[in-house]
Amino acid sequence: MREVAVIGTGMTNFGELWGKSIKDIFVEAALEAIESAGVDHIDSIYVGAMSSGLFVGQEHLGAVMADYLGQNPVPATRVESACASGGASFRAAYHEVASGASDIVLAGGVEKMTDGADVTEALATAADQDYEVYQGITFPGLYAMIANAHMHEFGTKRENLAQVSVKNHKNGSNNPNAQFKSIITVDQVLNSTLVADPLRLLDCSPVSDGGAAVILCPMDIAKKFTGTPVRIKATSQASGTIALHSRDSLTTLDSVKTAAEKAYKMAGLKPADINFAEVHDCFTIAEIVVSEDLGFFEKGKGGAAVEEGKTAMDGLIPINTSGGLKSKGHPVGATGIAQIIELYEQLTGQAGKRQVKNAKIGLAQNMGGSGASCVINILEAI
């Protein structure tokens, strides 16, 4: 397998992009990525999208986007793994380049969620229809159960959940692409509308439109295109049980643990070697649980770690420097690619006010459903 590099990135603002269609959004991100990489062609396209059929009535996104991007007849494929669709799209592109099948591949992700669809219902299709959704459960409900279990087992405080949101909003205030650039307080989170006890509105990532794209090529030709390529050190994916009730523990996400072990092994690294991470904070509790399952903190200590500032910009391991899903926005299919873009910007020293000092190795963790799928990518500065 060849070494692979990321050589260009592009993303739209995340938010309520009422004036733009799903095609406009993807094309905007993809053109920016192509331009920033300085490539004169692409060999293949992957489009991560969770549920464009339910959100905007458009499937067959690979062909749609290749067409609107003016790239016919290159092969283009839509990749779906619920909220991990972007990460899975990146991983597919990696394998196509690493295997030698193609040289220049675009990995993108997109979602258009504000066109009037029932978003909660569309998102719930990523859970177990027979045993969860038909009984009335939604994702806020599933993560609320995880939160309650975590609080019960480990004494995690309600305030710890709020502190995740406060930190991510603070980081996002320095991200020009973020949906919510507002600074918020723990009190605001604790007094926001109750969604699913104990989760409140400001514990939940928003409904967003947005697109993101990156260009991959073999490491040995990367410098031809850019002076700032970034090495893909590892990529991994794992599956876990689709339904929460099938798990041995409500407070451990097996897919995250397994994918992390595989990624660390492939990269030859330990959790302590990671300088910063983008993790899938679809709900505040998710960031806490994931930070434990990635091995950054002992099981049950993720809440305290946030309180102690260990995941803050200047902490032991800054988490979600981009603002995370909570502040940056969560256009589902684009999220995994946007995480890669944050890693790229940090590792090439282009993150501006969000820049992590001495950022050499970054990890992106993207997951689908309540953790039934998880994609992890580790990138390294050159």
Next chain:
Amino acid sequence: MVGIVGYGSYLPRYRIKVESIAKEWGSDPEALKRGLQLFEKTVPGQDEDTITISVEAAKGALKRANINPKEIGALYIGSESHPYAVKPSGTVVIDALGIGPHVHVASYEFACKAGTEAMYNAYALVKADEMKYAMGIGADTSQGAPGDALEYSASAGGAAFIMGKENVVAEILFTTSYTSDTPDFWRREHEYYPRHAGRFTGEPAYFKHLVTADKILLKKSVMKPEDFKYAVFHMPNGKFPQMAGKKLGFTKEQLETGWIVPWMGNTYSGSSPTALAAVLDVAKPGDKIFMVSFGSGAGSDGFIFNVTDKIKDVQDKAVKLRDMLDNNKIYLDYGEYAKFREKIILNE
């Protein structure tokens, strides 16, 4: 001089407080009151609908105009809640008030701006010398689905305006309209309640159309916000008209007389017309009034009025809006409200 020669308004006596609705849905009333600037809303009685509200408002307009009803050549009612899908609302109104039968009658619909459409066309017909008088009415028993944000605002009321050339109490100096296909709020046939696209009803719909119409009207009239004594905007909630006013440079003082929405709710097609009636109830000769409506779908109609000396002669001839808003209230609990609004399905 063409303008309003008589006006009247009507609000039902029944009210429900934000607290009573919020309690039913487990929402925080304080957050709603703070966020939407709404405290209570009017509720139509069991025997009230757009037609009865129109009759009451039109009665007031006739009293103030003091004209022979037979001289009214057109009567238009704008509403989102015409009682019949097919059958005009206005025919009942003309027969109840002795208008017609030599009269042009139509029901208008354009979400919340149907009332100002009726006023606009009534004004145009008189200005074109097609008839001596024409009446435009905006009235609604607004719909809001149980549990929806609209349930806190959708209320009932209306206002009627007779346009003419003699004894004008408020001359219409300028008009404008600004419209585009912006589907922010809709109700399809056979549906009980409107649907809406959340925050999309704000910036791209309400603010874009209303503020653009405002700017066109100011440009057309070569007037500035400070030239007006009063400004009246469509009021989907308490916050939006204030934000729109602020964007354009209108002050709180200019807005507050017409800002009746916190205690009345959104009377949809009757919203800006009832606010205009509240302003005319207290206006003095020479006052300039700036009025812009908004209807989802979406569009805005704008008017600039100049109040004349005749206003003093008519203000006390019929009930004033503020009197109906502040007095004789009967508060309903949610159960009574659900019964009044026919939200409870009974066996026939």
